[in-house]
Amino acid sequence: MTWHVDTTQLDRYESDALPPSGMASVEMHVTSCESCRGQVAGRADDAARARVKQALDERLDTPPAGRTERLLRLVGLGEADARIVGATLSLNWSWIAACILSLAFVVLAATVGSRGAGLAAFLVAAPLVPLVGVAVAYGPRVDPTFEIATAATLPGARIVMLRTIAVTAPAIPAIAALSVFLPAGPLAFAWLLPALGLAAASLALGTLMDLPKAAAGLSTLWLLGAGMDLADAPRTSAEGFVRGFAAFHPSGQLLFASLGAVSLLLVALRRAEFEIAR
C-alpha cells in the first residue's frame, strides 16, 4: 500500500478536474500521508501562508484576556475597551477594596457609636472613594500603563472615561450596599449625588490641570466644607447634625446634581484636552 498522490493528480485536484471519488481520495490520502502533505506544502500559496502566520504571531504575542476582560467582552464591550477596563480593575481592585473595607468600619461605628458622628463620617468619606478613582484614572505619574495608553489608538478622553467608570461602577453599588445597614433611612444615601458631582467636576478640572491635582483639590475643599459646617451643627439629633453640612441639605443635593451635569457637559466639550495632557 505505497500509493501516493502524484503531481498530475494534485494539479487536477486543485483545478477541480477529478471525478468526485478522485477528489475525495486525494483528500483522504493527503490528510494522513506525511510525504504527500510535504508535497502539497511545497506548492501552497506563500502569500496566504505568510498572512495567516503573521496574524497568528500577533494573536499569540497578545497576552491572554483575564477573567474580568472575558466577562466584559461577553457583555458586549469592544476588545480595546474591555482591555482598558480589565486592566484598570486588576491594577486598582486592592485600593477599592481597602476603601470600601474602611467605610464598612465606619458603618459599624455609626450603628453602635454616638449620635450623628459616625453617620457624618460615613457620608463625608464615601464621595472620596470615586474621587480617588478619578485621580488614578490617567496621567504619566499615577498610571503604570500610561506609556501603553499613549501608544494606543484610542482617544485620551475615552480612556479617562472608561477608567473612571471602571472604578466607580463597582465602588458605588458597594457603598450603597453599606448604606443599607445605616440606621438613617434615605439620608444614608446622601453621599451619592455629591460623589457623582465631585467625580464629574474633577474630570472637568482635569481638562485644565493634572487629574490627581484636580481630585486632591476638590477632596480638600469637600473636607474643609464638611469640617466647618459640622463644627457649628446642632448635636441634638443625628439627622439634624448631618444636615448641618450644606451638601446633605436637599438644596445642597440639588447643587451637586447640577454640578455633575454641568461638569460632564464641560468634559464633553473640552475632551480634546486629554490628548494634549499626554
Next chain:
Amino acid sequence: MDGAGEGPSDSDLLMAIADDDRTAFDLLYARHFGWLHLRLSRRCADPALVEEAVQDTFMTIWKKAGSYRAQGDVGAWVWGIGIRQLLNRMRQRKTPAWHLLVHSERLVSAEDSVLLSVEHGDLGGAIDRLSPELRAVVQATVIDGLTTREAAQVLGIPSGTVKTRMMRARQQLREALT
C-alpha cells in the same frame, strides 16, 4: 506513516506545543498549513474566510495541543478542528450553507476508497454516480467526519434527512459492489 521524514514526528511536536514551544508550533504550521488551506478552500469559495478558519485552527491547536492523545493520525485530528472552525466562521457570516458542494460535481468516496477503488474497480464509479444530494451527505459525514447534526446544519436539511440519505447512499453503493 508518521515520522517517516526527518525531524520530530507530528505527535512529538504536539507534545512540545502543549508545553508552549513556539518553535515546534512554527514547524507544525509549516508542515500542515499547505494541505489544510488547500482542502478547506474546496469547502468554501471565500478565500478570506478560509484564511480566518486556518488561523482559528492553529490557534486552537496552540491552546488544545495537550488534548491530542495520540489517538489516530495527527492530520485527521487537525482536519477535525479545521472543518469545524470553518463551519463556525461560515455560520457567523451567514454564508449560504454548502451550496457549493451540493451543486458541484466533485468529491466523495467511502472510507479508504482509494485502495478499494483500485481493487473493486467500481466503487469509485459508484460514488461518482450517486446523485449530488446523496453524495453531499456522504461527503459531509464520511469524508469530512461531521456528526449528523453538523452535516444537517451545513447542508441546510433536517437531521432525519441526513440519516435517510446516508442509508440510501449506503444501499446504492452496496448494490453497485455486488
